[in-house]
Amino acid sequence: MAYEMSVHAQDPKVGRVGVVLDAIAHASKESGDYEHVDIAVAYASTKGVRLLKERLSSGAWTASTKRFLVSIDFGFTQPNALKALSELDNSEVRIPNARAVLDSSVLRPPSAFHAKIFMFGGEEWKDLRALIVGSANVTASALSTGAEVVTKQIWRNNSSRTVAWEHLKRAKPVVDWFEDTWDSADLLADVLDEYRQRYRALPKPRIPPEETTRTTRVFLASPTEHVITGILPVQLAAAKSLWVDGSSIIRNRKPRPGNQLNTPRGTRVFFGFDSRNVSKNTTLGYVEIRISGHDYVKKRSIRFADNGMDIIGLPIPERYGVGTYQDTILIFTRDPTHARFTLTVTDQAGLADRRAAAANNVELSMSHGRRYGLLF
Template sequence: MIIGSVTQPYGDSNLQVLARTLEAVDYDHVDVAAAYVTLGGARDMLQMLEHSLRSRWLTARKRWVVSFDYCRSEPLAIKMLKSAPASHVRIHDGSRVVSQLGVPKTPFHPKAFLLHGGGGHSVFAGSGNLSRSGLNTGNEVGLLIGVTAQEPHPSILAHVKAVQKWYESIWQQADKLDPSLMDRYSGIFDSVPNRSDPVPTDDDVIEHSRQPSGLTPGQLRKLRVCSSLWIEAGKISRNLGKAVPGNQLMMKRLSRVFFGVPVLDVTPNSPLTVIEITFQSHTKSDCSLTFSDNTMDKLTLPLPGAGGPPAYDEKTLLFKRISAGKYKMVIGDEVQKRDWLRESKRVDAAWEMRGGRVWGVF
């Protein structure tokens, strides 16, 4: 018999229980049903599956039923799930919800993970969505139950099979995620009304901080939802030497949210994440984001003249999110800067830092 529990954040997390189960038994099918998926949740889930399934990662069938309800699922997160090996995505009542601009007739609210194959059959059900908070850090509970091929336990297997039957039913009823449906949802998600006032998700939790950022919860949600961030670089410090242009961009504290980092209270000089930045035809995959000792978020850019522009001083930079952890950088001229400012003002997301530098998202 297979049994386990989640008492997050005080005990094992959802991701830890799932990883341990996948590593202990040979499963070749992973079926997931969740109300919504965020980019951070998709990345954490897929990284766990790749590590835990090991040689089965490429061939194990993965199915996901998620929803468009209330525009909580992030389009890039859905695309990330679909792009995984042997992965298939369907949307609960997707066409109807899109036609109603994200409002469901009957909300889709399960959080279930079904694992089955030659080694056994298991069901894990709990309260956590496919979000970084739901999988790792939020207050969540869950129970795992299953059987192995060596110990089938008929009564337990009957209940597991009942949940599998339920999953097959919702899978058959859900809409296939074709390009047309994805484009229609992306249009709603990226619309001015949604970017102006995004619906909160579990990943928008803000813990108490000793260093107030000056950003409101609503502004932080815009950082998560919007796909482009632009900023006046100002004067860049000569971190590479007095005679060499610098490459460390100082941004307002918690700008990190745009780059997929949770709102956590960390000490100065703490590393936050590493991202990939593409500028023109050059890609640098190890651009570090750090909470600097000056209480600003510090992004290390591609080296000037070696993958980057000759210098960043007094330039206006735009970062466009391509996928989880991957961004395209553009150096804007005055016309582009005016366009970016106008787009940010449309969603009330143009701001000014204490030193006078202007920045925003859209």
């Protein structure tokens, strides 16, 4: 038997977005042809269920027997999320303490149900193949954009008398707890209609509080209305610095060096502009940019060009001690004042130093291979 344990920290402030969902998907994949899935969470939302369903689309997930323990404590779980979970193939949902919660005028439980576990395996505890324990509910925020930490454990080729077997035995209390809680929980069909009525009577908005954050709304933005969605705009909005390979400077000042930089569509988000679709040749707005050691240059435009890229208007290079931007590395860093950025013109060695000093860095590539990235 082989045993693997890893810890996964998700935090959009340092660019770690979608980490929890990745960990769950990896556990599902590494579990092979598992037959049973047991999940217990405090809260669930319709958007969280959708993310989970879209990501776990393997044959094993579809064919497996799925059991969900989800609380309705304080009215945070959306009724439609419970219904969506129950409509998954081979799925059953039960509600811990449901009757006691519904007997409370404010949906307060006798004791809060706050467990978060995801288990993939067989019918018996010794067939457990993957276990995730941590802070994440089945909400879009918890799975993608909230600050969360989970521990993932995976067992392969189960057999006794190994070190991994000892680790597996330590997981048995979690399996036993799930079974005991499952046996005492209320059937969803017995409480859903009443809970839906009580939920509708709650003060608006009836959205899990964690899903009202700007970060989660950016992550869930409609791909038909925005040029970029999902992880990248969240990272762009949070990054301290953006670096771009300067091998595609527009030669707009011939014969003098150019000062317009092609960047991927959506880069505008780093500079504080919305990611919504606009027509080509639209000026999105202006920022102030200074070369390190010089004053700010006002009205540097950010424009969505007819080539489908976001073009940044840079300071005139020779006025600020720069021979050319071509074939350099350009690092834009947010300054404390809104819409102000410091531009460092450097090389690969300078970029390596900045990356080494960052809390996290994300390297990206444009469609034609030119590199860019984010520093946190």
